[in-house]
Amino acid sequence: MAWAQAPQTPPGGANALSGANANAPFDFRIEPVTRDLYKAWLQRQIPVVTVFLVTSDGIILADPISPEFSARLRTELASRFPGKPVKWVIETHYHWDHARGGAMFADTATVLGHENLRTNLRLPIAEAPPPGDTTDLDGDNRLDRNRESQTATRAQFDMLDKDHSGLISQEELVADVRWPGIVFTDEYTITLGGQHARVIWAKNRHTSDMVDIRMTAYSSLSDYS
Numbered sequence: 001m002a003w004a005q006a007p008q009t010p011p012g013g014a015n016a017l018s019g020a021n022a023n024a025p026f027d028f029r030i031e032p033v034t035r036d037l038y039k040a041w042l043q044r045q046i047p048v049v050t051v052f053l054v055t056s057d058g059i060i061l062a063d064p065i066s067p068e069f070s071a072r073l074r075t076e077l078a079s080r081f082p083g084k085p086v087k088w089v090i091e092t093h094y095h096w097d098h099a100r101g102g103a104m105f106a107d108t109a110t111v112l113g114h115e116n117l118r119t120n121l122r123l124p125i126a127e128a129p130p131p132g133d134t135t136d137l138d139g140d141n142r143l144d145r146n147r148e149s150q151t152a153t154r155a156q157f158d159m160l161d162k163d164h165s166g167l168i169s170q171e172e173l174v175a176d177v178r179w180p181g182i183v184f185t186d187e188y189t190i191t192l193g194g195q196h197a198r199v200i201w202a203k204n205r206h207t208s209d210m211v212d213i214r215m216t217a218y219s220s221l222s223d224y225s
């Protein structure tokens, strides 16, 4: 398959997708990367981004990011690609800033991840820590706000501390991550609507469960962490 068609700006401009005034700062945006491949991003202090491939039989989505992100994405996809449900969700690794939110698509999608993802979702925090420098220093399988939580985990402490106990437990860290229904060892190819997404174990780059995704012949994503 050739990607002959140049990326197109959606009718009304990119801001039209967010429902925002064209002159207002955007919040959530969908942009074409190349034909049938799009990225969805939310502009925050640190922007969050994922990608999805639209096929004739539905959509293959990479990281669902978070419940809030997925809820917004689902609404946008239903509007822009009616009749094309998300059929696959690829959780690229266990970190909370990528893997949460898959339940939003559970009615139509299979969730895929590396076999070590299942392991990491059950390991103590000390063995499968959150992104950045956060560590469970005292080995109690919980994170306090000021001494153990660092970087993004500290910034999002109140969101992750679901029971407002003042500590983030291992269960709270993974609470919004959908358990992968299919896992693989080295490589898995999703075929949908005549298109393909190759999901390849990244061999301990970043995390032990990290995967790269190659969507059809001319779309390659790597170092996606």
Ligand SMILES: [Zn+2]
Pocket: 093, 095, 098, 131, 206, 225
């Ligand atoms: Zn990560």
